[in-house]
Amino acid sequence: MKIHEINAKMEALKSAFDQYREIPLSQRTRFMHDTGERLLKNKDRLIQIAMKETHLPAERLLGELKRTAFQLTSYADACKNGYWMDIRIQKPAEENKPVIKKMNVPLGPVLIFGAGNFPFAYSTAGGDTACALAAGCSVMVKAHPQHAATSDAVAGIIEEAVKENNMPSHLFMHVHANDLSLVEKLVKHPVIKAVGFTGSYKAGKQIFDWGNTREQPIPVFAEMGSTNPVFILPGKMKESAEPYAQTVSDSILTDAGQFCTKPGILVIQKNTDANIFLKTLQDKMSQATPVAMLNVGIYENYEYKKGLSTEQENVKTISTNKHNRQPLMGTPQLTLIDAKDFIANNVLKQEVFGPYCIIVCCRDINEMKQVASSLEGQLTCTLAATVQEAGQQKELIKILQSICGRFIFNGVPTGVQVCPAMQHGGPFPATTSSLFTSVGPDGIKRFTRPLAFQNVAEELLPDALKETNPLQLWRYTDDRFTR
Amino acid sequence: MKIHEINAKMEALKSAFDQYREIPLSQRTRFMHDTGERLLKNKDRLIQIAMKETHLPAERLLGELKRTAFQLTSYADACKNGYWMDIRIQKPAEENKPVIKKMNVPLGPVLIFGAGNFPFAYSTAGGDTACALAAGCSVMVKAHPQHAATSDAVAGIIEEAVKENNMPSHLFMHVHANDLSLVEKLVKHPVIKAVGFTGSYKAGKQIFDWGNTREQPIPVFAEMGSTNPVFILPGKMKESAEPYAQTVSDSILTDAGQFCTKPGILVIQKNTDANIFLKTLQDKMSQATPVAMLNVGIYENYEYKKGLSTEQENVKTISTNKHNRQPLMGTPQLTLIDAKDFIANNVLKQEVFGPYCIIVCCRDINEMKQVASSLEGQLTCTLAATVQEAGQQKELIKILQSICGRFIFNGVPTGVQVCPAMQHGGPFPATTSSLFTSVGPDGIKRFTRPLAFQNVAEELLPDALKETNPLQLWRYTDDRFTR
Numbered sequence: 012m013k014i015h016e017i018n019a020k021m022e023a024l025k026s027a028f029d030q031y032r033e034i035p036l037s038q039r040t041r042f043m044h045d046t047g048e049r050l051l052k053n054k055d056r057l058i059q060i061a062m063k064e065t066h067l068p069a070e071r072l073l074g075e076l077k078r079t080a081f082q083l084t085s086y087a088d089a090c091k092n093g094y095w096m097d098i099r100i101q102k103p104a105e106e107n108k109p110v111i112k113k114m115n116v117p118l119g120p121v122l123i124f125g126a127g128n129f130p131f132a133y134s135t136a137g138g139d140t141a142c143a144l145a146a147g148c149s150v151m152v153k154a155h156p157q158h159a160a161t162s163d164a165v166a167g168i169i170e171e172a173v174k175e176n177n178m179p180s181h182l183f184m185h186v187h188a189n190d191l192s193l194v195e196k197l198v199k200h201p202v203i204k205a206v207g208f209t210g211s212y213k214a215g216k217q218i219f220d221w222g223n224t225r226e227q228p229i230p231v232f233a234e235m236g237s238t239n240p241v242f243i244l245p246g247k248m249k250e251s252a253e254p255y256a257q258t259v260s261d262s263i264l265t266d267a268g269q270f271c272t273k274p275g276i277l278v279i280q281k282n283t284d285a286n287i288f289l290k291t292l293q294d295k296m297s298q299a300t301p302v303a304m305l306n307v308g309i310y311e312n313y314e315y316k317k318g319l320s321t322e323q324e325n326v327k328t329i330s331t332n333k334h335n336r337q338p339l340m341g342t343p344q345l346t347l348i349d350a351k352d353f354i355a356n357n358v359l360k361q362e363v364f365g366p367y368c369i370i371v372c373c374r375d376i377n378e379m380k381q382v383a384s385s386l387e388g389q390l391t392c393t394l395a396a397t398v399q400e401a402g403q404q405k406e407l408i409k410i411l412q413s414i415c416g417r418f419i420f421n422g423v424p425t426g427v428q429v430c431p432a433m434q435h436g437g438p439f440p441a442t443t444s445s446l447f448t449s450v451g452p453d454g455i456k457r458f459t460r461p462l463a464f465q466n467v468a469e470e471l472l473p474d475a476l477k478e479t480n481p482l483q484l485w486r487y488t489d490d491r492f493t494r
Numbered sequence: 495m496k497i498h499e500i501n502a503k504m505e506a507l508k509s510a511f512d513q514y515r516e517i518p519l520s521q522r523t524r525f526m527h528d529t530g531e532r533l534l535k536n537k538d539r540l541i542q543i544a545m546k547e548t549h550l551p552a553e554r555l556l557g558e559l560k561r562t563a564f565q566l567t568s569y570a571d572a573c574k575n576g577y578w579m580d581i582r583i584q585k586p587a588e589e590n591k592p593v594i595k596k597m598n599v600p601l602g603p604v605l606i607f608g609a610g611n612f613p614f615a616y617s618t619a620g621g622d623t624a625c626a627l628a629a630g631c632s633v634m635v636k637a638h639p640q641h642a643a644t645s646d647a648v649a650g651i652i653e654e655a656v657k658e659n660n661m662p663s664h665l666f667m668h669v670h671a672n673d674l675s676l677v678e679k680l681v682k683h684p685v686i687k688a689v690g691f692t693g694s695y696k697a698g699k700q701i702f703d704w705g706n707t708r709e710q711p712i713p714v715f716a717e718m719g720s721t722n723p724v725f726i727l728p729g730k731m732k733e734s735a736e737p738y739a740q741t742v743s744d745s746i747l748t749d750a751g752q753f754c755t756k757p758g759i760l761v762i763q764k765n766t767d768a769n770i771f772l773k774t775l776q777d778k779m780s781q782a783t784p785v786a787m788l789n790v791g792i793y794e795n796y797e798y799k800k801g802l803s804t805e806q807e808n809v810k811t812i813s814t815n816k817h818n819r820q821p822l823m824g825t826p827q828l829t830l831i832d833a834k835d836f837i838a839n840n841v842l843k844q845e846v847f848g849p850y851c852i853i854v855c856c857r858d859i860n861e862m863k864q865v866a867s868s869l870e871g872q873l874t875c876t877l878a879a880t881v882q883e884a885g886q887q888k889e890l891i892k893i894l895q896s897i898c899g900r901f902i903f904n905g906v907p908t909g910v911q912v913c914p915a916m917q918h919g920g921p922f923p924a925t926t927s928s929l930f931t932s933v934g935p936d937g938i939k940r941f942t943r944p945l946a947f948q949n950v951a952e953e954l955l956p957d958a959l960k961e962t963n964p965l966q967l968w969r970y971t972d973d974r975f976t977r
Contacts, residue, residue: 029892094970097936101915109905111915116895118928223706227871227922230929388710398951408954409512412599417946420954422592431970432584432594434946439710445601445943446713453580453944460928461936463900463917468881471891471903485975487577487914492968492975 021202023181028149030179043087046172047080064158066303079131086145089452093484100488112476115459117147119204125155126209135165139207146458208233236362237390238275239424244396248284256291262423267341268366272424296330301340313365325352383410388438391424504685506664511632513662526570529655530563547641549786562614569628572935576967583971595959598942600630602687608638609692618648622690629941691716719845720873721758722907727879731767739774745906750824751849755907779813784823796848808835833861866893871921874907
């Protein structure tokens, strides 16, 4: 793309934004619902294309497509409900004081990067796009090169929905840009007011830096990975070593562990019960049939990172997968290390994207706390424990909660539910802003900013702020939420 | 300060945070109320010190001190109410789905910079400190060098309140740091998790850049200035040229115009009514008795920036203050320029901190829109118009709303009310993050991040998320807010 082509696209995106932001919430909602329905109507075609490009099984892709449609419709419904708008209404406190009303308004055109591991749910029509459209922003999606045809097909469906619902043309734009300098130009273009990204630390951090060093800096919401440590206390081990090992291994193995919430580090205390846990896990990891990874790049990266971790001093391989190694197949692997060696070695704390997991053996609870304290920011931390023993380990819980965005008790981190209470985000380097979520309707707020209206006449107010609350939105006034 | 001294202070700040975040909301509230009361009890002493350092009149300082106490108490009350915590509760949607509960938790120790123009309300015990303490963060304040003694006195009172209310020692720390490299070390210290700043663009941008280039980047909430343009339409001019000129000139002149919301640009259409407006404004600006500015630095900067603006091509000086010019006195000045010259010259769009204002003359509404489109991000934009004519100028309104955080209809931008509906912030370069406010209880959110609790047993949940809602906080569940 030449500069004048970029500029022309950006102008169109800006113009679409200026029109779209004025469109009533109810129409925005209908358009998003319709987009979701169109995706589902085209499911067979979409899944076929995506299977070829990503090697993901049909069943998983169908589930993902349904999730994508659900995101579009549930974020659209949040539009109607309006609770994410943070509306506040201040009547004059005393005579001569103004009436002030505040609501979140869309930031402007948003640039979104398709994610490699979710061809539907976090790509073209994915969570970031759904949030931006719900917020009232126009969207430019930069297709992920490894599922470019899927991205094209989904983009075609969105564009169809835009047209059929009489939305402004160019509300949604789709570009392929595999040249770094072109990507930089897109991120730094003055029309773009925010960026959404899900992918590697390296790419995410680069985009974050570009966003901050623009003439007018913009927020870059990059989700960059996590090791999702699981801490298992002795009581839990005693109670359910074997079934919990089954659950955890499923969480590691599903879809070749290609999830940002895959548990990559298990922290345990050495004892007899732990041996049962380990044995079960070893069996599962050894016997699991390797499945094809998303693409050659992901596969090679997995092999490299797995090798790097395994080769670190005092790391012991404790499972050898019984199936023959084949190119593209993500071979599960389990390793083990003592806590003190783990704490001292930061290589072991990096995400290995794929069905790999390292077990950290601790002497006692104090060593578990030291392990926890040595970790960086995470999307999730999990504590597996009986309620009673957890009640005695407030300090460990405090450490875990201080480094993550979601704290799970007796479960596994995979399976990120799309709902208002979800927090999918976490302290750096898990994301570039722990203050926001990328899953759930609160994710819409990433693409909005508050605007206060002071003494503005009723006729000139947006419907959301009108006296009679014609849109029936949740609003905070006189210390109460009402609707 | 040597590195080991900084480290020791930071360790103490971190330890105070770890204790403070666990303290029940009710105690946090009491402590903040008590701090406010102590400030008021010491008002005579504090005002005397501040008068010497800032040349601000006693009456203004008393008002500011009351505002400071009100911020502390009203943000503390927001603590009890909890609406800023954005609590969301998700019951299992289907069988086997988890219970997820989310709330905002404190980010960690916060570094706050005292503001030069508000020795009380945006300095040591000011809005940022009140927000951080309400959020559950420990606070290090870097004193503003131009009112260091005031800052010391206020810090002493906060420290007394910390002690008397049995808060963790070192919950609040006060440092003097006038060496840039020391300031950089503070901003970049790993213990610090967020920064609050109010001041110049140059300093704010530098701190923002430091925050972004740390090993672990942190949010820097810097408010860096604004020209607060006021657009006056012909109908309003016809209706109330003279009284509105009185109101506007008061807004420019109060306390030597040393407010971030002082109107610095007035945009009008040339006609007979506008002449009345101009005449009134000229009279007020010529006759106003200059008052002492905050300090020599501010005064010299005012003289320089005023001179720079006045010397630009085709800028016409239209008021000459009748009082003799004296050092430190902020001499009011009014200039005038044609819209086309204004649009072409970015120097004229910069903030001149002090009682200076430039009037931009437009031929028609189209030129007014062009002026609006040429402006950068602002804290506020004001439209003075009759309701009827405003109804016909939707496009101008749209432009103004797109560049500001607060849109005022028929008023003046000065007078920032402390209330939930306030938005004090705006697109860059007004602030470094338009997504947050620095005034009102929503400002607390700057120093928090969401944390989700998945399937966590009742006994292990914070009180804010317990089933029975023992703290009576506002919570969003099943598409409703309840308490």
